[in-house]
Amino acid sequence: MTASTSPETASPLPPRSAGHPPPQRGEVWRRVALLSVLFPLLASPAFSAETSDRLPKQPLVVDLAAQGRQTGKPGGDIVTLVSKARDIRYISTYAYTRLVGYDEKLALQPDILEKFENDGDKVYTFTLREGHRWSDGQPFTAEDIRYWWEDVALNKELSPSGPPEFMMVDGQPPRFELIDPLHVRFTWDKPNPRFLPELASPRDPFIYRPAHYLKKFHAKYASKAEIEPLVKQAKVKGWAALHNRLDAMFEQTNPDLPTLQPWRVTNTAPAARFVFVRNPYYHRVDTNGQQLPYIDKVNMDVAAGGLLAAKANAGEADLLFRGLNMEDIPILREGERAKGYRTHLWPTARGSELALYPNLTVTDPVWRQLNRDLRYRRALSLAIDRRTLNNALLFGLGTEGNDTVVEKSPLYKPEYRTLNAGYDPGEASRLLDEVGLTQRNGAGIRLLPDGRELEIVVETDGESSMLTDGLTLISEFWREVGVKLFVKPQDRTVLRNRAYSGAAVMVAAQGLDLAMPTAEMSPDELAPVHQDTYAWPKWGQYVETRGKEGEACDIPEAKVLIDLNARWMATADNAEQATIWAEMLKNRAENQWVIGTVSGALQPVVAKTRLLNVPDKQTYSWKPTALIGVYRMDQFYWGPNPKEASR
Amino acid sequence: MIRYLARRLLTMAVTLLIISALVFVIIKLPPGDFLTNQIAELRSQGEAASVAKAQFLMQQYGLDRPVWEQYLRWIGLWPNPEGAFNGLIQGNWGWSFEYDRPVREVVGDALWLTLVVNLAVVIFVHLVSIPIAIYSATRQYSIGDYVATFIGYIGLATPSFLLALVMLFYANRWFEVSIGGLYDSAYSGLPWTWDKIRSLLAHLVVPTLVIGLGGTAAMIRRMRANLLDELGKQYVVTARAKGLPPTRALLKYPFRMSLNPFIADIGNLLPHLISGSVLVSLVLSLPTVGPILLAALKSQDQFLAGFILMFVAMLTVIGMLISDLLLAWLDPRIRLGGDGR
Numbered sequence: 001m002t003a004s005t006s007p008e009t010a011s012p013l014p015p016r017s018a019g020h021p022p023p024q025r026g027e028v029w030r031r032v033a034l035l036s037v038l039f040p041l042l043a044s045p046a047f048s049a050e051t052s053d054r055l056p057k058q059p060l061v062v063d064l065a066a067q068g069r070q071t072g073k074p075g076g077d078i079v080t081l082v083s084k085a086r087d088i089r090y091i092s093t094y095a096y097t098r099l100v101g102y103d104e105k106l107a108l109q110p111d112i113l114e115k116f117e118n119d120g121d122k123v124y125t126f127t128l129r130e131g132h133r134w135s136d137g138q139p140f141t142a143e144d145i146r147y148w149w150e151d152v153a154l155n156k157e158l159s160p161s162g163p164p165e166f167m168m169v170d171g172q173p174p175r176f177e178l179i180d181p182l183h184v185r186f187t188w189d190k191p192n193p194r195f196l197p198e199l200a201s202p203r204d205p206f207i208y209r210p211a212h213y214l215k216k217f218h219a220k221y222a223s224k225a226e227i228e229p230l231v232k233q234a235k236v237k238g239w240a241a242l243h244n245r246l247d248a249m250f251e252q253t254n255p256d257l258p259t260l261q262p263w264r265v266t267n268t269a270p271a272a273r274f275v276f277v278r279n280p281y282y283h284r285v286d287t288n289g290q291q292l293p294y295i296d297k298v299n300m301d302v303a304a305g306g307l308l309a310a311k312a313n314a315g316e317a318d319l320l321f322r323g324l325n326m327e328d329i330p331i332l333r334e335g336e337r338a339k340g341y342r343t344h345l346w347p348t349a350r351g352s353e354l355a356l357y358p359n360l361t362v363t364d365p366v367w368r369q370l371n372r373d374l375r376y377r378r379a380l381s382l383a384i385d386r387r388t389l390n391n392a393l394l395f396g397l398g399t400e401g402n403d404t405v406v407e408k409s410p411l412y413k414p415e416y417r418t419l420n421a422g423y424d425p426g427e428a429s430r431l432l433d434e435v436g437l438t439q440r441n442g443a444g445i446r447l448l449p450d451g452r453e454l455e456i457v458v459e460t461d462g463e464s465s466m467l468t469d470g471l472t473l474i475s476e477f478w479r480e481v482g483v484k485l486f487v488k489p490q491d492r493t494v495l496r497n498r499a500y501s502g503a504a505v506m507v508a509a510q511g512l513d514l515a516m517p518t519a520e521m522s523p524d525e526l527a528p529v530h531q532d533t534y535a536w537p538k539w540g541q542y543v544e545t546r547g548k549e550g551e552a553c554d555i556p557e558a559k560v561l562i563d564l565n566a567r568w569m570a571t572a573d574n575a576e577q578a579t580i581w582a583e584m585l586k587n588r589a590e591n592q593w594v595i596g597t598v599s600g601a602l603q604p605v606v607a608k609t610r611l612l613n614v615p616d617k618q619t620y621s622w623k624p625t626a627l628i629g630v631y632r633m634d635q636f637y638w639g640p641n642p643k644e645a646s647r
Numbered sequence: 648m649i650r651y652l653a654r655r656l657l658t659m660a661v662t663l664l665i666i667s668a669l670v671f672v673i674i675k676l677p678p679g680d681f682l683t684n685q686i687a688e689l690r691s692q693g694e695a696a697s698v699a700k701a702q703f704l705m706q707q708y709g710l711d712r713p714v715w716e717q718y719l720r721w722i723g724l725w726p727n728p729e730g731a732f733n734g735l736i737q738g739n740w741g742w743s744f745e746y747d748r749p750v751r752e753v754v755g756d757a758l759w760l761t762l763v764v765n766l767a768v769v770i771f772v773h774l775v776s777i778p779i780a781i782y783s784a785t786r787q788y789s790i791g792d793y794v795a796t797f798i799g800y801i802g803l804a805t806p807s808f809l810l811a812l813v814m815l816f817y818a819n820r821w822f823e824v825s826i827g828g829l830y831d832s833a834y835s836g837l838p839w840t841w842d843k844i845r846s847l848l849a850h851l852v853v854p855t856l857v858i859g860l861g862g863t864a865a866m867i868r869r870m871r872a873n874l875l876d877e878l879g880k881q882y883v884v885t886a887r888a889k890g891l892p893p894t895r896a897l898l899k900y901p902f903r904m905s906l907n908p909f910i911a912d913i914g915n916l917l918p919h920l921i922s923g924s925v926l927v928s929l930v931l932s933l934p935t936v937g938p939i940l941l942a943a944l945k946s947q948d949q950f951l952a953g954f955i956l957m958f959v960a961m962l963t964v965i966g967m968l969i970s971d972l973l974l975a976w977l978d979p980r981i982r983l984g985g986d987g988r
Binding site (some may be wrong): 079084085086137160162235236237240243244251253267268269270271272273275299301302303304307310311314379430491493494497 | 677679684702703707737745746747749752753756757791812815816819825826827828832833835836928929931932934938939941
């Protein structure tokens with residue numbers, strides 16, 4: 001039930017959400033009957049007292065007016081769609097409730113924590129909220145963080161590969177102190193600037209666990225006789241497997257697992273509809289003292305990916321963004337008026353919608369030499385007519401240029417975007433000649449030094465039509481300078497394996513993920529330290545495996561990036577971190593490691609017109625905004641029925 | 648007869664064993680498996696913590712073992728890490744990685760909804776096509792015959808997924824039937840009330856029409872041809888000459904004979920009940936096993952995909968047996984082979 005202080009809260013809830021089959025007559029009467037029973041209860045002082053019992057002593061008070069939003073009214077359900085059952089796990093991204101999280105201006109703020117102290121990025125002291133409870137009413141205390149660190153992360157059976165990487169600095173774990181039930185401290189010898197941004201990331205690492213619940217399944221706390229039957233019943237092998245299975249903080253597969261999120265899951269797969277109900281002990285309130293979230297229930301319906309836009313068009317979703325893309329805009333717009341929703345178009349923050357990754361660690365020696373030649377990469381970049389791409393792919397609304405951070409980032413400089421990113425086929429041709437690719441065959445295609453055609457096989461996962469369409473256009477542009485392009489779409493897994501093994505010459509994919517960074521976010525996506533960057537899989541593998549596999553980076557300009565990344569990791573000084581970011585971005589633009597094209601696709605965000613507090617225009621990205629997470633879905637609410645309003 | 652049955656059952660078991668090996672090999676053909684793919688994906692998202700969990704699962708379900716051992720374990724001819732034989736033969740359907748629960752729970756609901764959809768289709772096909780076929784056979788080359796033939800060809804030629812989308816759109820516009828699914832999602836997870844059944848029936852119309860249309864056309868053509876064959880035969884002419892009423896003269900013998908090929912088809916009908924509607928189920932997002940199978944194959948959720956394929960194979964084998972027995976019983980001209988008598 002909702003926190004209610006005024007009687008009008010209990011007056012007819014907006015009957016579910018608009019657009020759904022109107023409730024049958026019998027159901028309406030049942031609701032009315034139910035409400036008339038509940039009404040006195042809700043209005044009674046006893047109930048309000050109970051409400052404050054459910055809140056921590058110091059709840060997080062959200063000042064909606066200061067954010068330019070309206071104070072809402074609790075109640076109602078919303079329906080959103082997912083294309084497969086597993087995707088319900090993104091609720092923790094949408095709902096975005098973290099120990100420490102970003103606000104709309106991308107500053108880190110305590111959220112579940114009452115406050116945090118950060119001493120030189122080495123000593124982090126967390127203060128919990130007194131009286132904060134899990135969704136099952138049990139107290140949330142420092143023990144829950146200790147349990148995660150000592151009994152889950154450091155337990156060899158539960159975490160065979162040790163604690164998560166962001167907890168380790170130079171391979172060393174932090175010292176952990178449980179000061180009292182409300183205070184914990186993590187101490188590293190060297191700075192760990194990644195710690196807080198990681199806690200605020202779109203995928204919550206959940207460094208706290210409901211100890212009171214999970215201890216029942218932990219060999220250290222429960223006796224063998226207690227666990228054994230549970231293990232048998234769940235048909236798993238051993239207590240660790242059972243614990244891991246029930247400990248589904250992210251996956252949302254265990255309705256019994258207590259949570260601190262605004263909504264908790266109530267059913268498991270397979271199901272056509274997943275129902276999330278409000279957490280009665282949620283820690284945020286608005287300035288009127290109403291407990292958040294405003295929405296009582298979030299329903300996630302599973303529908304085939306291809307039907308999402310059609311279902312939105314038929315008004316069957318109250319809120320939908322993930323799974324929609326630019327091509328869907330016309331069909332979404334078409335149903336707006338009849339079905340009472342709006343299609344908000346949010347610019348996405350991504351380095352580039354279509355980026356080409358010349359593989360610097362490709363096995364073929366001839367291609368390797370070419371890909372490593374800056375003049376060659378620059379020529380390919382200059383030979384792309386980005387204006388045409390922009391018009392064809394993004395209705396001319398995009399931004400043309402390199403794969404780099406977007407304008408909204410405080411680290412942005414125009415030259416990152418524009419350096420060698422114009423359209424100059426003459427210069428491109430001259431550069432290719434200079435590289436030594438002067439021989440041509442009868443069709444005008446240049447020849448490689450060993451006599452093969454200069455035919456670049458660009459491999460892609462073929463899942464996005466924007467990529468394949470874009471590549472078709474680029475093949476036209478490149479033919480003008482004597483370069484042939486062949487698109488090879490394939491399964492993502494195969495693509496990945498081919499790139500990692502050095503078989504792929506060039507890969508086309510989306511550009512930078514973290515394209516709206518602040519200096520305190522890790523710049524590791526820019527450095528060759530991860531295998532999954534298609535430009536240098538083997539260098540990344542070398543760093544990731546600490547030299548056991550892959551190849552050491554042997555290009556000085558790229559090595560600089562590794563050093564810069566290491567320097568960023570070792571410093572607690574924000575100004576120095578900003579300098580490092582700037583150097584890395586400049587290096588990226590100058591060296592054209594990745595050839596960017598156009599950025600700024602629009603993300604359709606469909607929301608019912610009556611669903612209020614949904615921003616009209618915001619930046620959409622996975623990292624750092626957690627899709628819509630930082631815009632606080634728990635503040636969305638159902639406005640008055642338009643019919644009632646007109647009366 | 649008993650000896651014949653015993654022999655048939657034995658060959659069925661051998662056939663299923665061979666099929667199971669083929670199924671497993673084919674599922675394993677693409678590089679990697681569910682968990683290695685999972686690990687790669689998690690790694691690319693920087694989710695190092697879950698990578699460990701996936702690696703742990705991998706050991707647990709023996710995905711790090713050679714393929715032949717995984718196969719034997721799956722069908723239950725090889726002991727699992729605890730030394731117990733526990734596979735398909737022992738009635739354990741395996742584990743689904745994608746859903747993180749036993750296969751039995753994953754396919755449970757979907758199996759019977761699949762049956763509902765496909766039974767509706769079978770009934771629809773027969774109800775529509777038999778009368779039309781009889782009409783067009785008895786009035787060959789009449790205008791009605793041409794019209795029925797023409798409509799039948801259109802039904803055969805229209806891509807079912809396209810038709811499905813168009814019909815979905817108009818069902819939503821005109822009758823407010825929600826898009827996709829087998830009942831309105833508001834009823835999901837609720838017990839079966841009259842309202843929910845009504846919603847199911849409303850949602851059944853589009854899939855039944857779409858899946859059934861192609862089948863209807865085919866059945867009209869075959870039935871018409873069979874009937875025409877029979878109608879020209881001596882015994883029909885004799886029966887008519889002796890003054891048997893026309894309806895009786897049609898239904899008593901020629902019609903029965905023309906049904907013969909369809910009974911022989913029962914063997915195919917059973918597996919068709921499960922796998923016949925995959926494409927349309929996908930497009931219409933019906934909660935049947937079709938989409939589950941496709942998703943399982945794509946994500947290499949090997950035990951789930953393997954089970955569904957084996958289930959379909961088993962239905963085929965059983966269906967074949969049933970149709971053989973039925974035919975022998977129905978049509979005295981057919982006898983069990985050689986020494987099986």
